[in-house]
Amino acid sequence: MLDSVQAMSLLTIMEIVGPLLLLAALIYGTVQWSRRRRGPTQAVREASTRQLYREGAKAEIWSYGHRNEQGLAINPANGELWEIEHGPRGGDEVNVIAKGKNYGWPVIGFGIDYSGSKIHDATARDGMEQPAKYWVPSIAPSGAAFYSGKLFPKWNGSLFTGALAGKMLVRLQLNGNSVTGEERLLQNLHERIRDVRQGPDGALWLLTDNSAGRILRVSPAAK
Numbered sequence: 001m002l003d004s005v006q007a008m009s010l011l012t013i014m015e016i017v018g019p020l021l022l023l024a025a026l027i028y029g030t031v032q033w034s035r036r037r038r039g040p041t042q043a044v045r046e047a048s049t050r051q052l053y054r055e056g057a058k059a060e061i062w063s064y065g066h067r068n069e070q071g072l073a074i075n076p077a078n079g080e081l082w083e084i085e086h087g088p089r090g091g092d093e094v095n096v097i098a099k100g101k102n103y104g105w106p107v108i109g110f111g112i113d114y115s116g117s118k119i120h121d122a123t124a125r126d127g128m129e130q131p132a133k134y135w136v137p138s139i140a141p142s143g144a145a146f147y148s149g150k151l152f153p154k155w156n157g158s159l160f161t162g163a164l165a166g167k168m169l170v171r172l173q174l175n176g177n178s179v180t181g182e183e184r185l186l187q188n189l190h191e192r193i194r195d196v197r198q199g200p201d202g203a204l205w206l207l208t209d210n211s212a213g214r215i216l217r218v219s220p221a222a223k
Helices: 006-013 022-036 042-045
Strands: 061-063 069-074 083-086 092-096 131-136 141-148 159-163 169-173 178-186 195-199 204-208 215-218
Touching: 083 141, 159 204, 169 195
Parallel strands: 069 141, 141 195
Antiparallel strands: 069 083, 083 092, 092 131, 141 159, 159 169, 159 195, 169 178, 195 204, 204 215
8 A cells, every 4th residue: 555555665755656746836826827818937947947956865855755645736825835734533634835845644644544543753853743634534635726806805815625535525614724614515415625716706616526527606695
């Protein structure tokens, strides 16, 4: 099993196994550029010339110590890149991603192996980043999106993620780079939510794992 047999190799910056690559930084910057219909953003210009400056490191690695990335979203309030990843049994994480940082997998974390055996040495260690949020037990979070629309004014600035095992939509309330609250929505649908996006009109669009391939639009109830 990957978690127990190959775990230690995932931290190395000499291999392309486990890290978040520079391509992701280019993608999120390009999305911002295409929405604004202007020249390349500062994120793209800087990302194209950055790398993890460490002897022997692969130039395309942006950050490392990740297990199973599921979603990336840029916070429109401050330009920070946020990432959501699966843990094993417990330990799903929300991280604020910075260039060259080590996010700890598999040395630190909050989950256990699927067999029930121990994976991590501890939950924290010097030189390794702590998640902004983690879940025990796992909800199996999926895609991520920040909300900035007008249909739900009270949700502005929130980070949304779907949940596969949890079968719900999750809204995370933020204060800067801290997660201050969690709201669990649409649990009555019993749907594995694969991805979430904000539409041009401010509605939320959800992609589910339903066998019929359902796409759901979330908007305020009619008065």
